[in-house]
Amino acid sequence: MRAPALLAGLFLAFPTQAAELTLNPVKIAPDVYAVIGDLGPQTHENDGLNNNLGFIVTDNGVLVINSGPSARVAKALHAAIRKITPQAVKWVVNVNSQNHQWLGNSYFKSIGATILAHREAGRLMRETGETQVEANRTLLREKAVGTTLAYPDEAVDDKREIRPGNTVVQLLHFGHAHTPGDLIVWLPRQRIIFSGDIVYTERMLGVLSISHSGNWVKVFDRLAQLGPKIIIPGHGHPADPDRARKETRDYLVYLREEIGKSLDRGDTLQDAVDKIDQSGFKHLANFDQLARRNANQVYLEMEKEAF
Numbered sequence: 001m002r003a004p005a006l007l008a009g010l011f012l013a014f015p016t017q018a019a020e021l022t023l024n025p026v027k028i029a030p031d032v033y034a035v036i037g038d039l040g041p042q043t044h045e046n047d048g049l050n051n052n053l054g055f056i057v058t059d060n061g062v063l064v065i066n067s068g069p070s071a072r073v074a075k076a077l078h079a080a081i082r083k084i085t086p087q088a089v090k091w092v093v094n095v096n097s098q099n100h101q102w103l104g105n106s107y108f109k110s111i112g113a114t115i116l117a118h119r120e121a122g123r124l125m126r127e128t129g130e131t132q133v134e135a136n137r138t139l140l141r142e143k144a145v146g147t148t149l150a151y152p153d154e155a156v157d158d159k160r161e162i163r164p165g166n167t168v169v170q171l172l173h174f175g176h177a178h179t180p181g182d183l184i185v186w187l188p189r190q191r192i193i194f195s196g197d198i199v200y201t202e203r204m205l206g207v208l209s210i211s212h213s214g215n216w217v218k219v220f221d222r223l224a225q226l227g228p229k230i231i232i233p234g235h236g237h238p239a240d241p242d243r244a245r246k247e248t249r250d251y252l253v254y255l256r257e258e259i260g261k262s263l264d265r266g267d268t269l270q271d272a273v274d275k276i277d278q279s280g281f282k283h284l285a286n287f288d289q290l291a292r293r294n295a296n297q298v299y300l301e302m303e304k305e306a307f
């Protein structure tokens with residue numbers, strides 16, 4: 001009886017081959033496309049793809065925004081691009097250092113693309129990359145096969161402009177917001193922004209230990225001053241600036257105002273988290289998972305600011 005059990009264990013130790021992944025880009029404007037990820041957390045079922053990807057087709061190649069959480073997702077993105085254009089992928093922009101933005105880099109680098117990210121994002125990738133890829137292997141299992149670390153080739157500081165053919169693409173860093181290395185991809189002629197995680201729609205944003213909620217509001221305002229018509233957020237469907245403001249900036253401002261009142265009263269961290277009424281944002285996906293965590297993180301941040 002032990003032999004069959006042993007053989008079963010051996011078979012379970014090897015990952016089964018995952019079914020082919022197909023991504024369906026949404027056309028935002030002529031030559032501008034987005035792949036909209038799930039609103040919930042990263043799971044094995046959604047391939048860890050709970051953020052948005054994008055690409056811009058130009059006369060001189062394709063620029064990709066975010067390579068996804070794995071080589072498998074990157075390969076599927078490339079397959080979707082090839083159904084639309086024969087142009088080669090020449091550039092990949094990682095809008096920040098989180099795993100779902102850049103762990104597909106190795107695939108695109110293998111086909112000759114140049115990877116760009118903000119300098120601070122590149123630093124964080126190198127500091128946390130091994131941990132990120134191991135976590136993804138645990139989550140994605142057979143879907144993580146072939147995913148290896150590939151860091152950016154070129155660092156962006158405050159601004160970088162790419163002009164392939166007749167297209168103008170600007171990579172802009174307005175400061176530390178969701179992460180220290182947030183980049184936006186701005187198409188000034190079309191007035192379209194890929195905002196990365198500076199903007200969330202439909203789902204509650206996540207304030208991280210590396211976020212700066214105060215600066216985040218200022219960075220949002222600088223983004224809005226560009227006058228975009230369409231914003232492709234880091235999470236959620238494309239939106240106009242008014243919706244982006246209501247579901248991102250207004251929430252951050254409200255949370256900081258309420259935490260400020262708690263600090264003025266001398267509330268403890270637990271008291272502050274318990275007292276703040278965030279129900280005005282309960283319509284956003286993941287509210288129950290993130291609202292209290294966000295309050296906790298903003299309290300810690302603002303407590304430091306007070307000293």
